[in-house]
Amino acid sequence: MGRTSDAGERLVTSARQLISMRGYQNVGVSELCTHAGVKKGSFYYFFRSKEELALAVVDAFWQDYEARLDDSLAGSGSPLSRLERFLDDTYLRHRSAIAVDGCVRGCLLGNLALELATTTEMVRDRVALAFGRLSAALEVIVGEAMASGEVPEGDPHLKGEELLAYIEGIILLAKARNNVDVIAHLRRGALALLGVDQKNERSQTE
Amino acid sequence: MGRTSDAGERLVTSARQLISMRGYQNVGVSELCTHAGVKKGSFYYFFRSKEELALAVVDAFWQDYEARLDDSLAGSGSPLSRLERFLDDTYLRHRSAIAVDGCVRGCLLGNLALELATTTEMVRDRVALAFGRLSAALEVIVGEAMASGEVPEGDPHLKGEELLAYIEGIILLAKARNNVDVIAHLRRGALALLGVDQKNERSQTE
Incomplete structure (x- = not known):
């Protein structure tokens, strides 16, 4: 559970960093997952979209x-x-x-x-x-x-x-x-x- | 020539309209060409990118x-x-x-x-x-x-x-x-x- 919750936070941190620099449209879910070290399949466990x-x-x-x-x-x-x-x-x-x-x-x-x-x-x-x-x-x-x-x-x-x-x-x-x-x-x-x-x-x- | 030059202008007019409303990343070259009534192959005749x-x-x-x-x-x-x-x-x-x-x-x-x-x-x-x-x-x-x-x-x-x-x-x-x-x-x-x-x-x- 600790690791799972941590992955959600890492996604937010990565998204904040990448979106701040390059905008929302310019950053894809795959790249976000790679940056956060989270499997792409897990993304939709944390966020619906x-x-x-x-x-x-x-x-x-x-x-x-x-x-x-x-x-x-x-x-x-x-x-x-x-x-x-x-x-x-x-x-x-x-x-x-x-x-x-x-x-x-x-x-x-x-x-x-x-x-x-x-x-x-x-x-x-x-x-x-x-x-x-x-x-x-x-x-x-x-x-x-x-x-x-x-x-x-x-x-x-x-x-x-x-x-x-x-x-x-x-x-x-x-x-x-x-x-x-x-x-x-x-x-x-x-x-x-x-x-x-x-x-x-x-x-x-x- | 008249029609060709007109197509370039139509692309600018369409781009201005679509980008103003939805942003740059959100608008693709194909959509721009369709909106402007210009063949996609012609786009790069007018603009390098x-x-x-x-x-x-x-x-x-x-x-x-x-x-x-x-x-x-x-x-x-x-x-x-x-x-x-x-x-x-x-x-x-x-x-x-x-x-x-x-x-x-x-x-x-x-x-x-x-x-x-x-x-x-x-x-x-x-x-x-x-x-x-x-x-x-x-x-x-x-x-x-x-x-x-x-x-x-x-x-x-x-x-x-x-x-x-x-x-x-x-x-x-x-x-x-x-x-x-x-x-x-x-x-x-x-x-x-x-x-x-x-x-x-x-x-x-x-």
């Missing part, structure tokens, strides 16, 4: 992402400084991934959304759920930053949505140009969206 | 996009009002496409970037070129809006880049949720990025 494996990949990605989000947002410091930490961490994480991947692979959620939204409703739906949770977390921290007076008053929900769009858009551009430095602008644009005066802020790129 | 057809699709998309951009940005009105017109047009175009597509299909450039950037360098490169041109056009109009005093002073290049990221991010979110109303927020977030006071601005969603 490749789509179902993709859902498990989104869940695993979100679980890790949420843990990092909590570390950044729920730590010490003022609300705005915690949001800035999250934005800086996002850039640093993508930058350090270059050494492993050799290129900008983007955000798994954004990649799957644009690749599969029009063809695989259940994957689109799961990605949308993760985006909803990220937007909600951003809304909370923005609300706190508004309450503390660091960010001008406004609608925290709308600002959380704007931040989410900007984060995904910056990562998309970085991937389109295969240039991670694009993400170095994440904090500056995010603070502009929130209406924070940046004359006294130091840019990540300086 | 499916990748080369994808480049022609990006070029055709950008040609149309640039014409719309010029219509919006180069028309009458103040620089800021022309930028707003472009943002509003972007939303309305995606909204009216729903009637044809039945879902939010997103931006072809963003879709191809996230699907192919890590696997097909020449498509990534062509998409990056189009994004560079869009960013440059946004930089020009933002620079004019800064000169006219409608937008606070700043670096027009960086603001153009931020706008481009935000536009792509908003469209990505709309596709992930299959909800075009997300794009209704385009103008509001864009003006926030530029630091424009929106107390007297009417939101598109109101």
Whole structure:
């Protein structure tokens, strides 16, 4: 039983790695099984379809992402400084991934959304759920930053949505140009969206 | 000759339509030929590979996009009002496409970037070129809006880049949720990025 359950996890880990790098359509079940060291016949013991494996990949990605989000947002410091930490961490994480991947692979959620939204409703739906949770977390921290007076008053929900769009858009551009430095602008644009005066802020790129 | 050249154009038109809806990997050469009414044997007379057809699709998309951009940005009105017109047009175009597509299909450039950037360098490169041109056009109009005093002073290049990221991010979110109303927020977030006071601005969603 231990080995069986382990094989399912290995399939998720392999799928996450291969799909993150090359997209969903580009990765076949046979290759996934070989990469995970799992017999092809066993695949359908764990997952009814490749789509179902993709859902498990989104869940695993979100679980890790949420843990990092909590570390950044729920730590010490003022609300705005915690949001800035999250934005800086996002850039640093993508930058350090270059050494492993050799290129900008983007955000798994954004990649799957644009690749599969029009063809695989259940994957689109799961990605949308993760985006909803990220937007909600951003809304909370923005609300706190508004309450503390660091960010001008406004609608925290709308600002959380704007931040989410900007984060995904910056990562998309970085991937389109295969240039991670694009993400170095994440904090500056995010603070502009929130209406924070940046004359006294130091840019990540300086 | 007329018919031959027409067949090449039909292949580009079909590819643009099918790839926009379902992605690049999901559309095969046989299906493209059937859709375009072109014999499969003729495909390689026009394009050395499916990748080369994808480049022609990006070029055709950008040609149309640039014409719309010029219509919006180069028309009458103040620089800021022309930028707003472009943002509003972007939303309305995606909204009216729903009637044809039945879902939010997103931006072809963003879709191809996230699907192919890590696997097909020449498509990534062509998409990056189009994004560079869009960013440059946004930089020009933002620079004019800064000169006219409608937008606070700043670096027009960086603001153009931020706008481009935000536009792509908003469209990505709309596709992930299959909800075009997300794009209704385009103008509001864009003006926030530029630091424009929106107390007297009417939101598109109101």
